[in-house]
Amino acid sequence: MLEIRDLHARVEGKDILRGVSLTVKRGEVHAIMGPNGSGKSTLAKVLAGHPSYEVTSGEVLFDGKNLLELEPDERARGGVFLAFQYPVEIPGVSNAQFLRLAYNEKRKHLGEEELDPLEFKDLLKERAQIVEMDAGLMSRSVNEGFSGGEKKRNEILQMAVLEPKLAVLDETDSGLDIDALRIVSEGVNKLRHADNAIVLVTHYQRLLNYIVPDYVHVLYKGRIVRSGGKELALALEEKGYDWIKDEAEESQPSAASA
Amino acid sequence: MMAQATKEKSSYRAAFDAMQAEDARCLPAWLLRLRETAMERFEQVGFPTTDVEDWKYTNTGAITKGAFAPVEAGARVELGAADVAAFLAPEASSRLVFVNGVYRAELSATENLPEGVVVADFATAFAGEHESILRAYLARPSDPEVDGFNALNAAFLREGALVYLPRGAQVSAPIQLLFLSAPATQTAAVFPRVLVVAERESAATIIESYASTDESRSFTNAVVEVFVGENARVTHYKVQRESEAAFHIAKTNAELERSGVYDLTTITLGAQLSRHGIGVKLAHEGAECWVDGLYLVGTGQHADTHSLIDHSSPHCTSHQLYKGILDGKSRAVFNGKVFVHKDAQKTDAQQSNKNLLLSNEARIDTKPQLEIYADDVKCAHGATVGQLEEEELFYLVSRGLHTDLARNLLTYGFAEELVEKIKIESIKRQLDEAILNRLHARLEV
Ligand SMILES: Nc1ncnc2c1ncn2[C@@H]1O[C@H](COP(=O)(O)OP(=O)(O)O)[C@@H](O)[C@H]1O
Numbered sequence: 001m002l003e004i005r006d007l008h009a010r011v012e013g014k015d016i017l018r019g020v021s022l023t024v025k026r027g028e029v030h031a032i033m034g035p036n037g038s039g040k041s042t043l044a045k046v047l048a049g050h051p052s053y054e055v056t057s058g059e060v061l062f063d064g065k066n067l068l069e070l071e072p073d074e075r076a077r078g079g080v081f082l083a084f085q086y087p088v089e090i091p092g093v094s095n096a097q098f099l100r101l102a103y104n105e106k107r108k109h110l111g112e113e114e115l116d117p118l119e120f121k122d123l124l125k126e127r128a129q130i131v132e133m134d135a136g137l138m139s140r141s142v143n144e145g146f147s148g149g150e151k152k153r154n155e156i157l158q159m160a161v162l163e164p165k166l167a168v169l170d171e172t173d174s175g176l177d178i179d180a181l182r183i184v185s186e187g188v189n190k191l192r193h194a195d196n197a198i199v200l201v202t203h204y205q206r207l208l209n210y211i212v213p214d215y216v217h218v219l220y221k222g223r224i225v226r227s228g229g230k231e232l233a234l235a236l237e238e239k240g241y242d243w244i245k246d247e248a249e250e251s252q253p254s255a256a257s258a
Numbered sequence: 259m260m261a262q263a264t265k266e267k268s269s270y271r272a273a274f275d276a277m278q279a280e281d282a283r284c285l286p287a288w289l290l291r292l293r294e295t296a297m298e299r300f301e302q303v304g305f306p307t308t309d310v311e312d313w314k315y316t317n318t319g320a321i322t323k324g325a326f327a328p329v330e331a332g333a334r335v336e337l338g339a340a341d342v343a344a345f346l347a348p349e350a351s352s353r354l355v356f357v358n359g360v361y362r363a364e365l366s367a368t369e370n371l372p373e374g375v376v377v378a379d380f381a382t383a384f385a386g387e388h389e390s391i392l393r394a395y396l397a398r399p400s401d402p403e404v405d406g407f408n409a410l411n412a413a414f415l416r417e418g419a420l421v422y423l424p425r426g427a428q429v430s431a432p433i434q435l436l437f438l439s440a441p442a443t444q445t446a447a448v449f450p451r452v453l454v455v456a457e458r459e460s461a462a463t464i465i466e467s468y469a470s471t472d473e474s475r476s477f478t479n480a481v482v483e484v485f486v487g488e489n490a491r492v493t494h495y496k497v498q499r500e501s502e503a504a505f506h507i508a509k510t511n512a513e514l515e516r517s518g519v520y521d522l523t524t525i526t527l528g529a530q531l532s533r534h535g536i537g538v539k540l541a542h543e544g545a546e547c548w549v550d551g552l553y554l555v556g557t558g559q560h561a562d563t564h565s566l567i568d569h570s571s572p573h574c575t576s577h578q579l580y581k582g583i584l585d586g587k588s589r590a591v592f593n594g595k596v597f598v599h600k601d602a603q604k605t606d607a608q609q610s611n612k613n614l615l616l617s618n619e620a621r622i623d624t625k626p627q628l629e630i631y632a633d634d635v636k637c638a639h640g641a642t643v644g645q646l647e648e649e650e651l652f653y654l655v656s657r658g659l660h661t662d663l664a665r666n667l668l669t670y671g672f673a674e675e676l677v678e679k680i681k682i683e684s685i686k687r688q689l690d691e692a693i694l695n696r697l698h699a700r701l702e703v
């Protein structure tokens with residue numbers, strides 16, 4: 001479904017991704033871990049098509065097509081979804097209206113009938129249960145005045161409404177207390193099925209107790225320096241990132257001097 | 259230049275003399291005199307030029323050169339109920355409709371009003387029992403400094419709308435005053451005049467609408483006066499959506515008695531050049547006003563708002579929020595002054611002007627001003643000029659919204675605070691559509 005080949009990207013003149021390769025197949029859950037600043041969010045934003053991030057080389061195929069030549073909205077309608085690490089607040093735009101517009105854009109793209117506000121309300125109510133989202137948050141402006149946890153739930157609610165083929169969840173666990181973490185993870189698990197794929201970006205292993213990944217990758221200084229099964233996450237939990245860093249420096253001395 | 263101006267004045271003079279002669283027998287003498295004085299004033303001062311501080315950013319040269327001619331009495335434009343339906347606010351149960359300044363009884367509705375409430379055109383009022391009301395308010399000594407536009411409006415004072423609310427009258431359904439511009443044999447100059455008198459403890463909502471039936475040029479020069487009695491409440495919407503070839507000059511003056519409430523919301527969507535002057539006098543204790551508005555302009559449009567909120571009595575409150583959305587090669591001017599006199603202690607005055615520039619070619623000149631001579635007051639003012647936030651835009655498009663739709667939605671978000679304030683559904687819908695369909699992106703709300 002997703003094939004990233006030797007991807008290099010920069011932001012504000014700084015090279016951040018320096019040769020990322022990753023293959024994600026239908027039905028799989030991949031976790032991308034790594035210390036702060038290693039480029040996890042950059043990878044996520046490059047996939048979503050954020051204009052500030054410039055791809056300097058490499059390619060990304062999504063369902064066999066060149067993802068990088070698509071506009072961000074085309075990517076989204078085609079089934080790519082990014083749950084932001086820091087969702088923005090949008091004053092004056094109601095959450096329900098925004099969700100309906102996004103939903104209908106996708107329906108139109110698929111050649112399906114759009115839903116009117118009443119029909120959509122029912123759908124939204126049903127999807128909101130997946131993340132136990134308070135109905136009061138629907139009529140409020142997008143993320144405005146939401147707590148950290150509410151913002152993250154809102155991201156997963158959007159995922160539940162849009163039903164993407166590929167969901168990249170960027171630190172969806174950060175800022176969640178233990179109960180919220182459980183609810184959000186259970187929500188993600190409900191949305192997980194054989195036809196879609198999930199890339200979980202996380203800093204901590206605790207999320208992976210709830211959403212069990214098929215593969216774990218460690219991103220460090222813009223490269224995937226190690227991949228393994230879910231036991232890799234446990235090893236990281238136990239030993240921290242230092243051993244990975246040391247290993248990476250040894251095999252890639254240029255990375256240290258850059 | 260000078261010769262041009264003189265010629266312009268004399269063409270108004272010719273039309274004026276013809277009108278005076280025609281009306282000599284049917285209109286009251288005080289009105290004929292008032293008009294003569296106003297005409298003299300106009301001939302003395304002419305239209306303001308950019309040399310005048312208050313008109314520095316708004317060049318009215320095109321109006322001077324525009325060869326507009328006052329509409330002759332009896333000039334009729336064929337227009338039926340079906341043609342005006344689109345311009346009517348369905349919420350209103352009474353309305354006065356004017357086409358090119360001429361009152362159209364057959365398109366108007368003045369029934370269904372509570373006892374004693376008058377909603378009438380001036381011609382009817384001059385001839386009837388309400389002449390004294392018109393006289394009492396229209397014939398008051400006018401400001402000797404009145405500008406050329408206002409003077410010309412007074413010179414051509416003939417048709418107009420009177421809304422009179424006797425003491426305690428409560429009119430629950432809005433009253434609409436619709437001024438339509440329609441193509442005529444000559445490019446019409448029209449001079450709408452509105453007088454609203456709300457006696458003590460009365461309440462009503464007025465919708466003052468300006469629209470064009472097609473894209474033709476026209477010149478509207480309106481003056482609206484609102485008198486809000488003790489404990490009375492007047493809610494006033496001014497919706498201007500004339501053609502983008504139109505010139506629209508308007509003045510709204512309000513005076514509030516003790517504890518009177520005046521709530522004005524202006525929506526400016528149309529005209530190639532519009533100027534709205536607003537003057538609110540808070541001269542009695544406890545009076546409170548809202549002077550809010552939204553201007554939404556695109557390439558080729560220029561919208562100017564000049565307001566003066568005058569606090570001359572203690573314990574009065576004023577709120578002002580103006581928002582501007584400027585796209586393409588457009589221009590807007592906001593000049594809002596709040597004047598707090600020495601005796602106006604405990605004044606609470608809040609003023610804010612916020613602008614959203616959607617293009618690099620749009621230009622805004624904003625100048626909120628506070629002039630305070632009292633020492634125990636609560637006043638604040640500010641202005642902002644900004645653009646759409648890139649991160650907000652990305653958030654929306656990353657959910658599959660087309661860029662145009664996302665931009666419209668963010669623009670709507672900017673205006674929402676004002677849209678929410680509007681209590682008339684049809685106005686709200688018009689505004690929703692104007693904002694959301696701006697970039698050819700269809701969007702229902
Ligand atoms: N928009 C940006 N502008 C400037 N620098 C950025 C931007 N985004 C990311 N970076 C830089 O790129 C590096 C990687 O950041 P990021 O991808 O956010 O890492 P992670 O998500 O792994 O913590 C950091 O050094 C960060 O400062």
Ligand SMILES: [Mg+2]
Nearest residue numbers: 040041085171
């Ligand atoms: Mg990050």
